[in-house]
Amino acid sequence: MKKNVKKPVDVKRAAKIFKALSNENRLELFLEILKINETCFETECTECFITDIMDTLSIGAPTVSHHMKELTNAGLVITERKGKFLTAKINDELIKELSEIFSSDKN
Amino acid sequence: MKKNVKKPVDVKRAAKIFKALSNENRLELFLEILKINETCFETECTECFITDIMDTLSIGAPTVSHHMKELTNAGLVITERKGKFLTAKINDELIKELSEIFSSDKN
DNA sequence: TTAATAATTCGATAGTTGCCGAATTTTACA
DNA sequence: TGTAAAATTCGGCAACTATCGAATTATTAA
Numbered sequence: 001m002k003k004n005v006k007k008p009v010d011v012k013r014a015a016k017i018f019k020a021l022s023n024e025n026r027l028e029l030f031l032e033i034l035k036i037n038e039t040c041f042e043t044e045c046t047e048c049f050i051t052d053i054m055d056t057l058s059i060g061a062p063t064v065s066h067h068m069k070e071l072t073n074a075g076l077v078i079t080e081r082k083g084k085f086l087t088a089k090i091n092d093e094l095i096k097e098l099s100e101i102f103s104s105d106k107n
Numbered sequence: 108m109k110k111n112v113k114k115p116v117d118v119k120r121a122a123k124i125f126k127a128l129s130n131e132n133r134l135e136l137f138l139e140i141l142k143i144n145e146t147c148f149e150t151e152c153t154e155c156f157i158t159d160i161m162d163t164l165s166i167g168a169p170t171v172s173h174h175m176k177e178l179t180n181a182g183l184v185i186t187e188r189k190g191k192f193l194t195a196k197i198n199d200e201l202i203k204e205l206s207e208i209f210s211s212d213k214n
Numbered sequence: 215t216t217a218a219t220a221a222t223t224c225g226a227t228a229g230t231t232g233c234c235g236a237a238t239t240t241t242a243c244a
Numbered sequence: 245t246g247t248a249a250a251a252t253t254c255g256g257c258a259a260c261t262a263t264c265g266a267a268t269t270a271t272t273a274a
Binding site for chain 3: 023025059060063066081085
């Protein structure tokens with residue numbers, strides 16, 4: 001069995017990541033992107049259109065824009081503009097790192 | 108291989124947990140408790156004295172007290188008073204839940 | 215019972231955050 | 245080129261947060 005040897009955590013960076021996930025609406029946004037990211041990861045449809053998610057949230061466009069920037073800034077998602085639209089996908093590397101923080105030998 | 112079927116995330120609750128980890132000093136406090144929790148989990152020494160951690164942080168006692176309450180409130184740690192001292196240990200169940208959010212079939 | 219140490223509570227304050235509406239920018243297309 | 249849709253930027257405000265010092269409470273040990 002693989003021994004659980006953790007890298008030391010960059011506290012400043014980790015706090016920033018958690019802060020990005022600490023707002024309800026922003027977390028919902030992130031989880032939606034995450035869901036789409038995982039739904040069909042073997043195909044090329046791992047990016048999602050923010051416009052579509054926006055309708056499910058109870059906040060306005062300026063706020064969504066701001067939240068997207070926070071998620072991007074924290075490194076949680078990677079965005080790309082597709083014509084008029086903004087698309088986002090999960091930064092899988094970072095998620096793996098996060099997962100490591102909470103992983104444990106205890107089960 | 109085990110299929111990765113996730114429970115739906117309670118967004119409100121999860122946001123509260125991430126908020127508790129979003130402050131640098133509070134995160135450091137938490138990680139210290141986590142470290143001690145994992146160092147010797149097969150023995151009975153999985154609780155740590157907050158006083159000892161306090162010295163390594165650059166904030167005063169009132170603030171530490173407040174932070175501990177936030178971590179407890181979020182369910183991340185479980186505290187117990189041992190005489191004059193406050194001890195804390197990790198709520199392993201919750202950590203497991205958190206870990207699940209970030210777990211993935213992608214590797 | 216008193217002095218000392220740990221922890222908590224309280225009140226205040228500077229700083230941060232989430233949100234909005236209005237204005238602006240970007241892009242597509244009639 | 246002009247209009248519409250999507251997104252962003254800006255300015256502002258209410259609410260929240262992190263922190264502190266002072267005062268208080270809890271516990272131990274002299």
